[in-house]
Amino acid sequence: MSATNAAEPMTNAELDQLSVDTIRTLSIDAVQQAKSGHPGTPMALAPLVYTVWNRVLRFDPEDPIWPNRDRFVLSNGHASMLLWSVLHLTGTRAVNADYERLGHPSVSLEDIRRFRQLDSKAPGHPEYHWVSGVETTTGPLGQGVATSVGMAIAQKWLANRYNQLGFPIFDYNIYAVCGDGCLMEGVASEAASLAGHLGLDNLCWVYDNNHITIEGQTNLAFSEDVAGRFLAYGWNVLRVGDANDLDRIERALSVFRTTKGRPTFIILDSHIGYGSPHKQDTSAAHGEPLGDEEVRLTKRSYGWPVEAQFLVPDGVREHFAAGIGARGAAARSGWTALFASYRAAYPELASEIDQMQRRDLPSGWDRNLPVFPTDAKGLAGRDASGKVLNVLAQSIPWFLGGSADLGPSNKTTLAYEGAGSFQAGSPGGKNLHFGIREHAMAAIVNGLSLSKLRVFGATFFIFSDYARPAIRLSALMELPTIIVFTHDAMGDGEDGPTHQPVEHLASLRAIPGLVTLRPGDANEVVEAYRYVMQLRHQPAVLVLSRQPLPTLDRRTYAPAAGVARGAYVLADPPGKNPEVILIASGSEVSLAVEAHEKLLAEGIRSRVVSMPSWDIFDNQTPEYRDSVLPPTVKARVAVEQASTFGWERYVGGSGHVIGMKTFGASAPLKALQEKFGFEPHRVAAAAKELLGRR
Numbered sequence: 001m002s003a004t005n006a007a008e009p010m011t012n013a014e015l016d017q018l019s020v021d022t023i024r025t026l027s028i029d030a031v032q033q034a035k036s037g038h039p040g041t042p043m044a045l046a047p048l049v050y051t052v053w054n055r056v057l058r059f060d061p062e063d064p065i066w067p068n069r070d071r072f073v074l075s076n077g078h079a080s081m082l083l084w085s086v087l088h089l090t091g092t093r094a095v096n097a098d099y100e101r102l103g104h105p106s107v108s109l110e111d112i113r114r115f116r117q118l119d120s121k122a123p124g125h126p127e128y129h130w131v132s133g134v135e136t137t138t139g140p141l142g143q144g145v146a147t148s149v150g151m152a153i154a155q156k157w158l159a160n161r162y163n164q165l166g167f168p169i170f171d172y173n174i175y176a177v178c179g180d181g182c183l184m185e186g187v188a189s190e191a192a193s194l195a196g197h198l199g200l201d202n203l204c205w206v207y208d209n210n211h212i213t214i215e216g217q218t219n220l221a222f223s224e225d226v227a228g229r230f231l232a233y234g235w236n237v238l239r240v241g242d243a244n245d246l247d248r249i250e251r252a253l254s255v256f257r258t259t260k261g262r263p264t265f266i267i268l269d270s271h272i273g274y275g276s277p278h279k280q281d282t283s284a285a286h287g288e289p290l291g292d293e294e295v296r297l298t299k300r301s302y303g304w305p306v307e308a309q310f311l312v313p314d315g316v317r318e319h320f321a322a323g324i325g326a327r328g329a330a331a332r333s334g335w336t337a338l339f340a341s342y343r344a345a346y347p348e349l350a351s352e353i354d355q356m357q358r359r360d361l362p363s364g365w366d367r368n369l370p371v372f373p374t375d376a377k378g379l380a381g382r383d384a385s386g387k388v389l390n391v392l393a394q395s396i397p398w399f400l401g402g403s404a405d406l407g408p409s410n411k412t413t414l415a416y417e418g419a420g421s422f423q424a425g426s427p428g429g430k431n432l433h434f435g436i437r438e439h440a441m442a443a444i445v446n447g448l449s450l451s452k453l454r455v456f457g458a459t460f461f462i463f464s465d466y467a468r469p470a471i472r473l474s475a476l477m478e479l480p481t482i483i484v485f486t487h488d489a490m491g492d493g494e495d496g497p498t499h500q501p502v503e504h505l506a507s508l509r510a511i512p513g514l515v516t517l518r519p520g521d522a523n524e525v526v527e528a529y530r531y532v533m534q535l536r537h538q539p540a541v542l543v544l545s546r547q548p549l550p551t552l553d554r555r556t557y558a559p560a561a562g563v564a565r566g567a568y569v570l571a572d573p574p575g576k577n578p579e580v581i582l583i584a585s586g587s588e589v590s591l592a593v594e595a596h597e598k599l600l601a602e603g604i605r606s607r608v609v610s611m612p613s614w615d616i617f618d619n620q621t622p623e624y625r626d627s628v629l630p631p632t633v634k635a636r637v638a639v640e641q642a643s644t645f646g647w648e649r650y651v652g653g654s655g656h657v658i659g660m661k662t663f664g665a666s667a668p669l670k671a672l673q674e675k676f677g678f679e680p681h682r683v684a685a686a687a688k689e690l691l692g693r694r
């Protein structure tokens with residue numbers, strides 16, 4: 001098909017082909033210009049992406065955040081040029097972080113020319129929050145498909161709560177494209193297993209079955225029966241034997257839309273680098289530009305003008321406008337009218353949807369949060385958390401979550417009347433059962449949050465390692481997700497070093513934008529939730545104790561509201577002129593308080609700083625930080641049942657850190673506290689040593 005043969009009006013089939021080849025050549029040219037990127041998969045999957053977008057997807061380029069749009073996830077994010085091409089060709093508009101429509105294109109041709117360059121809206125991989133129209137950040141293989149399961153759960157939940165007879169307010173579908181890499185990654189298997197269990201028939205994955213990964217043929221490392229595997233998960237498995245056959249692709253997608261009770265998996269046999277005489281079907285088409293000469297030969301094979309670059313032939317944009325543009329506009333305006341009458345009939349539900357979309361909270365959301373009475377024996381962080389979660393879930397209709405099979409241990413079960421379990425037959429349940437799938441859990445939590453639900457996941461803190469890649473993406477995407485981690489340190493005692501986190505706090509604190517909170521008593525837990533719930537663009541992890549912690553007397557000690565500043569002065573000597581500062585988080589706060597009382601009794605002027613969150617504290621004004629940690633007071637002891645890594649920043653060169661430098665051990669808690677030095681007299685002794693007073 002020639003791009004220049006415009007003598008007669010083109011047929012629809014010709015326009016289809018022209019559009020497909022435009023996606024291909026834009027991808028080829030962008031990668032060639034950037035001298036980096038992945039041309040082969042866009043060349044192969046252009047017909048798929050074209051068909052999904054122009055024939056099927058219910059998406060209005062004028063409003064890429066319209067709530068009832070279908071979602072499209074490119075899980076093989078290295079093929080990002082597919083997305084930049086369609087976002088450009090459909091004329092998708094940009095939206096900012098305040099959900100305002102900006103009018104200009106989300107991805108311009110100039111952005112595509114500057115593929116992978118600084119500030120271009122066509123970065124190396126799809127970046128949610130950076131480019132409008134990207135539904136989730138992908139690049140770490142497997143994440144996109146796993147996240148798509150969260151989107152599918154969200155749609156089911158939203159439909160169950162908000163749809164009313166004659167008002168299908170939420171009836172969208174989720175499409176995800178993945179490659180061999182995604183399917184080799186464990187997170188995709190975890191998520192696929194859960195999606196099958198839940199019978200998510202609003203979810204369709206298309207598998208780019210090209211038999212190629214970076215090192216060569218997939219038979220080097222991947223020879224399983226993928227179809228059999230997905231059948232076993234309970235999916236509907238379809239096959240399209242020719243990735244260039246638009247009609248067969250469209251038919252498979254329509255089978256998906258009529259299949260009830262199961263998610264659909266479409267195996268699409270494709271040729272990486274399609275059309276490249278020397279690179280098609282080889283791994284050479286995966287990760288490097290084709291090269292000038294091969295670009296020419298490839299364009300010739302498409303019947304494309306050989307020397308043209310970044311060419312969008314006449315008729316292509318119009319063809320997209322007549323397809324997805326018209327369909328999306330009609331769908332959105334129909335929905336907008338529907339929603340207006342819905343608002344009249346169900347004003348409260350409509351206003352919930354409005355609030356949710358803006359990430360607002362209902363008024364009075366924190367009215368029933370508990371205040372815990374002073375109690376020397378106290379309450380475990382996880383128990384306080386369980387009480388708070390049950391309040392929040394009742395005051396915020398769209399707040400839900402669950403655990404990776406540790407609900408009874410994490411105390412995250414929503415136990416109030418009517419909370420229910422989310423299952424295929426009960427999609428209104430607020431307790432999500434992720435099964436023992438921490439990685440998928442965190443990715444699914446992202447998918448739920450991208451769908452604007454407020455959501456939490458939970459597991460033991462030690463297994464944050466199993467969830468970390470998806471938590472990192474929550475931070476990168478600026479999603480207000482919550483992960484509740486319990487069994488935060490040595491309190492696990494007898495379970496031993498496999499279950500005792502050491503480096504995990506340091507590791508999570510190192511993730512930019514992630515709020516890490518390790519509250520020190522039950523009222524700090526409440527304040528931690530109060531803070532976290534008000535975040536709109538930051539994820540948070542709560543790190544909570546298994547064992548009871550004394551609930552401090554807040555008439556003697558400073559109010560727990562100080563949590564909102566990351567660190568605060570909990571206790572001071574009379575006269576408030578400390579000579580030594582004890583800094584602690586979590587279970588070590590009460591330890592520091594005990595040490596402080598000992599020191600005071602010995603005439604030593606100590607201050608206790610409760611520091612539940614480094615990152616929140618670091619974002620306070622210098623004046624506030626200096627008021628908590630006066631620069632003149634150099635004698636400082638930090639105590640935390642975790643790696644000492646990083647504490648120098650608060651104790652300085654002349655301070656002392658009581659923490660972990662090794663793994664833990666299997667023993668009762670008391671024995672461990674003694675072995676590793678987490679005892680009040682040891683903290684007091686360290687303080688005295690710094691002051692030269694023994």
Ligand SMILES: Cc1ncc(C[n+]2csc(CCOP(=O)(O)OP(=O)(O)O)c2C)c(N)n1
Nearest residue numbers: 041139140141179180181182212213214286
């Ligand atoms: C978790 C993860 N591991 C490794 C990579 C690096 N990587 C990018 S693409 C790729 C090969 C993917 O093969 P496949 O999914 O079959 O894609 P194709 O080459 O067929 O497009 C690898 C290993 C990655 N992006 N993410």
Ligand SMILES: [Mg+2]
Nearest residue numbers: 179180212213
């Ligand atoms: Mg492949």
